[in-house]
Amino acid sequence: MSSGNYDDRGNKDASITNPKGRGELSARPGTGQVMETASAFLIGDSMTGGYGKGPDILHDCTIAVNPGEIAVIVGPNGAGKSTAMKAVFGMLDLRQGSVRLDGEDITALSPQDRVVRGMGFVPQTNNIFTSLTVEENLEMGAFIRRDDFRETMAQIYDLFPILKDKRNQAAGELSGGQRQQVAVGRALMTQPKVLMLDEPTAGVSPIVMDELFDRIIEVSRTGIPILMVEQNARQALEIADKGYVLVQGSNAYAGTGKELLADPEVRKSFLGG
Ligand SMILES: Nc1ncnc2c1ncn2[C@@H]1O[C@H](COP(=O)(O)OP(=O)(O)O)[C@@H](O)[C@H]1O
Ligand SMILES: [Mg+2]
Secondary structure (H helix, E strand, C coil): CHHHHCCCCCCCCCCEECCCCCCCHHCCCCCCCCCCHHHHHHHEEEEHHHHHHHHHHHHEEEEEECCCCCEEEEECCCCHHHCCCCCCCCCCCCCEEEEEEECCEEECCCHHHHHHHHEEECCCCCCCCCCCEHHHHHHHHHCCCCCCCCCHHHHHHHHHHHHCCCCCEEEECCCCCHHHHHHHHHHHHHCCCCCEEEECCCCCCHHHHHHHHHHHHHHHHHCCEEEEEECCCCHHCCCCCCEEEEEEEEECCCCCCCCHHCCCCHHHHHHCC
């Protein structure tokens, strides 16, 4: 499907936020309006921190997403996009800032407890069990559930029919795009309240990328907010309600996808003109 089909997307609501009303995050490109994130459903708010005792990678970085939205994080290699996602998921200790989910401060929770609270996370690497079958991967995804998850599995097979065809194959034998479907499906098995995806289209062809974006839009339409890192910046911003450009661990630009795509500075520096 061509990106033209995404034209109806984009946040028309001007109430997205910056808690402190300050700095670059507050400036919606071209409008001077304020990004409102303080009350967001999921927010990594003013996060500062790094790995272990190492230097800070994130500097006062804020990313957020609301129900019905796709929020996209773009930026150069090494900007800290994956680190920001890992921070929101609880994989590094923040020196400053907080993470809130559905009004609750979860900054002190382990990743596993965040999954229990409703976070689904697909990391950039090692996001499937290659030696297990597709179906076993999905079953592993349901590890926190004590109820009958067969209906969820059926929904995932509806969303990704190729996974049903290949359910008894080792996931490691699948193509790149199919593996990403397994990874997303695995995360959906917990019936998350929010889905976080780190480069779900890495290493796939443009056609497969479009297909994956279509599936991601479908998931978003079920009401699950999606926070996603993408290296295909232009295409991702086309489907983004909200976009963040990270540079050296800080928010450089934020706005609706449309605003960022129209911003001359963003275009010149991050979208190839
Ligand atoms: N596990 C880690 N331990 C220490 N430093 C790391 C680790 N992972 C990433 N980094 C460093 O953090 C910075 C940001 O990396 P990353 O978040 O992966 O960037 P991006 O996802 O935007 O490409 C880089 O300087 C990288 O070397
Ligand atoms: Mg990364």
